[in-house]
Amino acid sequence: MWCSRVSLRRLQRIAVAPLNASSPVISMQRASSTLPRVYVTRKIPPEGLRILSESGQVQYELWDSDDPVPRQELLRRVRGVDGLVCVLTEKIDGELLDAAGPNLRVLSTMSVGYDHLSLEELKKRGIRVGYTPDVLTDAVAELTVALLLTTSRRLIEATHEAKTGGWGTWRTMWLCGYELANSTVGILGLGRIGVAIAERLKPFKVQKFIYTDVAPRPELARTIQAEYVSMEELAKQSDFLAVCCALTPETQGICNRKLFSQMKNTAVFINTSRGGVVNQEDLYEALSSGQIAAAGLDVTTPEPLPTSHPLFTLKNCVILPHVASASYSTRNAMSALAANNLLTGLRGEPMPKELKL
Numbered sequence: 001m002w003c004s005r006v007s008l009r010r011l012q013r014i015a016v017a018p019l020n021a022s023s024p025v026i027s028m029q030r031a032s033s034t035l036p037r038v039y040v041t042r043k044i045p046p047e048g049l050r051i052l053s054e055s056g057q058v059q060y061e062l063w064d065s066d067d068p069v070p071r072q073e074l075l076r077r078v079r080g081v082d083g084l085v086c087v088l089t090e091k092i093d094g095e096l097l098d099a100a101g102p103n104l105r106v107l108s109t110m111s112v113g114y115d116h117l118s119l120e121e122l123k124k125r126g127i128r129v130g131y132t133p134d135v136l137t138d139a140v141a142e143l144t145v146a147l148l149l150t151t152s153r154r155l156i157e158a159t160h161e162a163k164t165g166g167w168g169t170w171r172t173m174w175l176c177g178y179e180l181a182n183s184t185v186g187i188l189g190l191g192r193i194g195v196a197i198a199e200r201l202k203p204f205k206v207q208k209f210i211y212t213d214v215a216p217r218p219e220l221a222r223t224i225q226a227e228y229v230s231m232e233e234l235a236k237q238s239d240f241l242a243v244c245c246a247l248t249p250e251t252q253g254i255c256n257r258k259l260f261s262q263m264k265n266t267a268v269f270i271n272t273s274r275g276g277v278v279n280q281e282d283l284y285e286a287l288s289s290g291q292i293a294a295a296g297l298d299v300t301t302p303e304p305l306p307t308s309h310p311l312f313t314l315k316n317c318v319i320l321p322h323v324a325s326a327s328y329s330t331r332n333a334m335s336a337l338a339a340n341n342l343l344t345g346l347r348g349e350p351m352p353k354e355l356k357l
């Protein structure tokens, strides 16, 4: 539905924090209005919806659900829109952009990752793109540390044993794992998130941080005293290897048999970036054969990972359902940034966070 007073009241009802009653609420315009039309592909968190609603700058239609809009519905709904707000499950490709047509000027994704966007197609059409870096760095780094500790200290196995009668007497080597103190932590793809992870791990007495990337990143590396190494050295030296790179054609499947075979058999592998950077068959082999000690994954291919997937059978593999940025404050900040990117973009102004195409 195109948002009107009625639907705005509905939005207020779903808000976690109520809208400020004293602030004037600008009513959304009906479809007949001349305001730019925007399609929002998902029920985004309340802060972003509030910004859109109160802007008085756009009329928008929202797929008012936690589940993705079906593709055919999406293709139908985007027809003629000026702006589009999406999340990472929507494939924004030539077909979709053709369906939207020439009015589409701004795409705003509520994600830092943009592997779901065809940048070439967007660039070709002169469509500006907003995304949401920075605001999720803390939440993702926090979750990565939590996942690393959960995996390396075998917390899921431990709670399972405690609950299901496996907890006998105190045993000297039972449920032993690997500790961060005196370890080498490797970061594959050093950016804001990699630095934030390292900053959080440092107080655990990590001995050394190493990283690899397409080229050295001395300024970022200096903040965490990380040493630039080759991919091979990263694999060989890391006790903990955290994947923080974006998914691109170059990084697709980069964590494969070769990498795992170079790693220590005591090493713990952690991925909170994108599932596509990992060859999951090779990871399964490495985990089940004892080539590496354990893996913690927040991202997989596909998502959701089918419950019948072999990785779920492994005790040394902890799998989370892509929740690294899932804190109330971060998801609200992401939606607010996505809304502000869209509104500034439509006004022809610099966006708070614009992707350079």
Ligand SMILES: O=C(O)[C@H](O)CO
Pocket (backbone or CB within 6 Å): 088, 110, 111, 112, 113, 114, 136, 273, 324, 325
């Ligand atoms: O790209 C992103 O934003 C994350 O994967 C989800 O928050």
